[in-house]
Amino acid sequence: MAKGIWVFAEVKDGNIRKITFELLSQGKKMAEKLGEELVAVLLGSKVEGLTGRLAEYADKVYWVEDPQLAQYTTDAYATVLANLCKEHQPSIFLCGATVIGKDLSPRIAARLQTGLATDCTGLTIGDDGLMITKRPVYAGKAFTEVVCPSSRPQMASVRPNVLEMYPPDGTKKGEAIKVEAKIEPSSLRTAVLEVVKSAGAKVDLTEADVIVSGGRGMKGPENFKILEELAEVLRATVGASRAAVDSGWRDHGDQVGQTGKVVTPNLYIACGISGAIQHLAGMGSSKIIVAINKDPDAPIFQKADYGIVEDLFKVVPVLTEEFKKLLAES
């Protein structure tokens, strides 16, 4: 019988990403409820040094070391992980709904002929022992509860920033087990020629704690400077509405909404955004929403926790100064 809760440990720039610890924190609770072990699976090159932090949460850490895993490629990662799953038969397999997790998990699910719930915002174990995943559909206009009744593992990719992360209890020291990768170079059908970092790239919108977003009310690309300044103070990432992106003021990668990125920051500050349904769907799960718009009837105010009905060009610079003062004090 399939047993064990597995978490794919995602590495970025030599560090384990936060989503991995979010998954391990939740995975630990589920493992206790099921009476199964919690396993972290780490792939990469020169990653042995990262196993210790995973072992503070997990009963076992399988680590796979191979130069061919230094850079993520679908074929190499999918093959190693699918083979490990075939060998050990976990009951649950979790990864982050990150660019890598979303690329990888449907491939593994199809290879293992099993069910996958993508981009989940909640995981629980039901009374019958099945994992119940909660996931948004229609960009968050509705949610579904999904199970994978009979095939194993039950797979889920989970959105960053939504599961609670706990520090390790300090007593656990899981066993780190090295596994051979056994990758046939000829089986790798894609090659990464180049990775280009965007200039001034901060935290990605999907992982940001704070987002400052601008819409049609920004009136032009040059005015986003005041949002950049506010973002700088708050260590926030700047987003944009579809109107701003379609006007060519911001890069398409900055778009928040149903046809852009769905975001879940702790704080979302919407400036000059009216709040079209498709935008509200993309940011409606933010913990706290602030709206600044001179139109008191703008739909964004229906979603906002705090609203200021005023010209954003007057408010934003003052707000930046006030945040600066506050953060200088603390």
Place this chain on the structure above:
Amino acid sequence: MNIIVCMKQVPDTETLIKIKPDGSGIVTDDIKYVMNPYCEFAVEEALRIKEKFSGQAVLVTMGPQRAVEALRTGLAMGADRSIHLNDPTFEGADGFATAQALAETIKKESFDLILCGKQAVDGDLAQVGPSLAELLNLPHVTLITKLEISPDKKKAKVEREVEGGKEVIEVNLPAVFTCQKGLNEPRYASLPGIMKAKKKEIKPINLAALGLPADQVGAAGSKTKILKYTPPASRPPGKVISGEVLDAAKNLVRLLREEAKVI
């Protein structure tokens, strides 16, 4: 070059979604359906490749009778013909069952590449493209924003969006790509295009024509099951902060720290 475009008809993104009282699904009355926005990028890219290298762009969709409208839109944009998987037994398919039915259909076609949207904006799975690639034993690249076919048509060089930047990837063809905003500007169908589309083929495929057993399609062939639909958590009513700009800003900063505790 022959290009397969997998596409889907979905509710327009401006649609308000209502959940049935028993939570078994959404209320589908009064929904305006459109081609999935990400599929528009896939159709457009297929047409550009076809215009450059000649060949055929073939649309494939699975859905009820109304999905014909989305196929007609793609045909009016310039696709050559289309295939419509339509059978009551196909209903309720999850990502796996959908990919399986598409794979079974596409196997019978000759093609050089397959384009999909990065996800459909109804189920938001982002699963079908990569799963389809796996079932066809093809490589895939997700979230592409640029696609260049080599002159010998054997390889593609693509750019894909990743967190904080982009990757440039080379892949042998045939391959599956999922298309992201930024890849192109989809064209509108022209009037002559709409007229021509009326004569283009929409080939219906039912269960018998598909050739899979009934327990491998639709809800029966799905690996996952939706227990219920729920509305998003309702938000408590917000506060409007009034007063002079400076006072309002001070007030907001204080509330974010003391009440909301997010700063």
